[in-house]
Amino acid sequence: MTKPTLRKLNCPTCGKEVIWSEDFPFRPFCSKRCKLIDFGDWAGEKHSIPGDPANPEDDEETWG
Numbered sequence: 001m002t003k004p005t006l007r008k009l010n011c012p013t014c015g016k017e018v019i020w021s022e023d024f025p026f027r028p029f030c031s032k033r034c035k036l037i038d039f040g041d042w043a044g045e046k047h048s049i050p051g052d053p054a055n056p057e058d059d060e061e062t063w064g
Contacts (some may be wrong), residue, residue: 011030
């Protein structure tokens with residue numbers, strides 16, 4: 001039986017190599033610190049998903 005190939009990728013925050021496995025709970029990040037830095041970038045709107053701006057009035061009609 002062959003051993004499964006370990007998938008390696010780079011941490012999106014610092015670039016450090018990370019092995020994609022259950023042994024690395026913060027994947028795709030190398031650490032909790034890098035995960036929190038990325039979260040802060042999203043919260044601070046340094047990252048965004050392209051598309052039309054959301055209309056808050058639409059939310060009120062849907063959930064109101």
